[in-house]
Amino acid sequence: MSNETDRQARFHSLAEAYGTDLYRYAMWICGNDALAKDLVQETYLRAWKALDKLNDIGAAKSWLITILRREYARTFERKVPKFTDVDAIEVPEDTEMEPDDRLEVQILRSHIKKLPMKYREPLLLQVVMGNSCAEIARKLDISKSAVMTQLFRARKQLLERMQKDGVTGNVHELF
Amino acid sequence: MSMNFSEFKRLLGADPGNQDPAFLRARESSDEFIEAARASGRFEEKLNRALKLAVPDDLISNLKAVSDAPPKTAAPWRQYAIAASLLLAVAAAGLTWRMNTMNFDSVEQYVAYHYNHDGEKVLSNSLGQTADDVDAVLARFDVTMAPDMSRMVSLIKYCPTPDGKGAHIVLNTQEGPVTVIYMPKTPVTDGEMMDFDGVRAQLVALKSGSAAVIGSYAQDVSRFHNLVQNAFLPVAAEA
Numbered sequence A: 001m002s003n004e005t006d007r008q009a010r011f012h013s014l015a016e017a018y019g020t021d022l023y024r025y026a027m028w029i030c031g032n033d034a035l036a037k038d039l040v041q042e043t044y045l046r047a048w049k050a051l052d053k054l055n056d057i058g059a060a061k062s063w064l065i066t067i068l069r070r071e072y073a074r075t076f077e078r079k080v081p082k083f084t085d086v087d088a089i090e091v092p093e094d095t096e097m098e099p100d101d102r103l104e105v106q107i108l109r110s111h112i113k114k115l116p117m118k119y120r121e122p123l124l125l126q127v128v129m130g131n132s133c134a135e136i137a138r139k140l141d142i143s144k145s146a147v148m149t150q151l152f153r154a155r156k157q158l159l160e161r162m163q164k165d166g167v168t169g170n171v172h173e174l175f
Numbered sequence B: 001m002s003m004n005f006s007e008f009k010r011l012l013g014a015d016p017g018n019q020d021p022a023f024l025r026a027r028e029s030s031d032e033f034i035e036a037a038r039a040s041g042r043f044e045e046k047l048n049r050a051l052k053l054a055v056p057d058d059l060i061s062n063l064k065a066v067s068d069a070p071p072k073t074a075a076p077w078r079q080y081a082i083a084a085s086l087l088l089a090v091a092a093a094g095l096t097w098r099m100n101t102m103n104f105d106s107v108e109q110y111v112a113y114h115y116n117h118d119g120e121k122v123l124s125n126s127l128g129q130t131a132d133d134v135d136a137v138l139a140r141f142d143v144t145m146a147p148d149m150s151r152m153v154s155l156i157k158y159c160p161t162p163d164g165k166g167a168h169i170v171l172n173t174q175e176g177p178v179t180v181i182y183m184p185k186t187p188v189t190d191g192e193m194m195d196f197d198g199v200r201a202q203l204v205a206l207k208s209g210s211a212a213v214i215g216s217y218a219q220d221v222s223r224f225h226n227l228v229q230n231a232f233l234p235v236a237a238e239a
Helices: A003-030 A033-049 A057-078 A099-114 A117-127 A133-140 A144-165 A169-174 B005-014 B021-027 B031-051 B059-068 B107-126 B134-141 B221-229
Strands: B143-145 B153-161 B164-173 B176-183 B193-196 B199-205 B210-215 B232-234
Touching: A003 A033, A003 A057, A003 A117, A003 B059, A033 A057, A033 B059, A033 B134, A033 B153, A057 A133, A099 A144, A099 B031, A117 A133, A117 A144, A117 B031, A133 A144, A144 B005, A144 B031, A169 B005, A169 B031, B005 B021, B005 B031, B021 B031, B059 B107, B107 B153, B107 B164, B107 B176, B107 B193, B107 B199, B107 B210, B134 B143, B134 B153, B134 B164, B153 B176, B176 B221, B199 B221, B210 B221
Parallel strands: none
Antiparallel strands: B143 B232, B153 B164, B164 B176, B176 B210, B193 B199, B199 B210
């Protein structure tokens, strides 16, 4: 296998391994499909250009998240687009769910959108990207205990809001 | 010393997948702890489903295509299969290109490569669609679109151009769908026509940047020249 072919194969494996989760992460932080696709595309474009600097394939996910977050920040340095209103997030239907489950998930999604970014982002990094609290702390440049507080509050807020909607059963009493 | 229930719930809410031995022991320590862990599990399942948004079918293939762009070592463009069928109706007129990651020798080569890559697919995806995010996408370039063209847009998305980011637009016209590739930083020779792979394109110089209008031979893309040339309006800088 030539170096270029090997390089391309490594890149394709990164697209397959993390592309989906990065798109979901981008969607939940920016709230617009076109921008989310653009953020992920730009992330991979930068990753392709700098792939030779990635010595540890185990660090690839963290590396890609960092690129995407920088790209997102860069976008908002230029101008805050009008479509960042959380209500603009389009949530596609999942046809495999039962109607009751779909309704519950839909309501939960509407509350996730409304979470303040300081709570939403750690939650996304943990649940969507599979990061540990320590990894999130490094990424967000805050302490691990602050991350844990934000994660706890994120879940607590979601449960309280679900409780108001009467859709959590006995789960809302958890916290 | 065993973990109290309050502390346990706090950890459960912050990190339900925590593998700390003390936490794992606490999970099984009494009915109260066990039930809390089960309730947390039910909530995490819902949370996972809620966050698991549907992903565009072509996402991964589009990401992989990032590595398919021509390599940095400039090769004669005839080496590329797509470029092999490119037939210029008018010769390129001394354009100078700032090459970035997409190393094209000319805007004509880029347009043909780009359209060959996903032009047909984007056209088929646009069928029956109405784009409601035209201004949102164009905001990145500090332009907005004139209403007489924006009401024809059935799809708009970001795309790479020889000079950075641009937009791939499909217009729903009376003659059928027409593709417009907006290149905000790329200069062209206005009105230049080109044929490739069974389609015809016309380059349109804008006040800032350019566009390529691509359609079938039957559509006479030159009819859209003025519409496109007047469509991209600068947004006044905010105070």
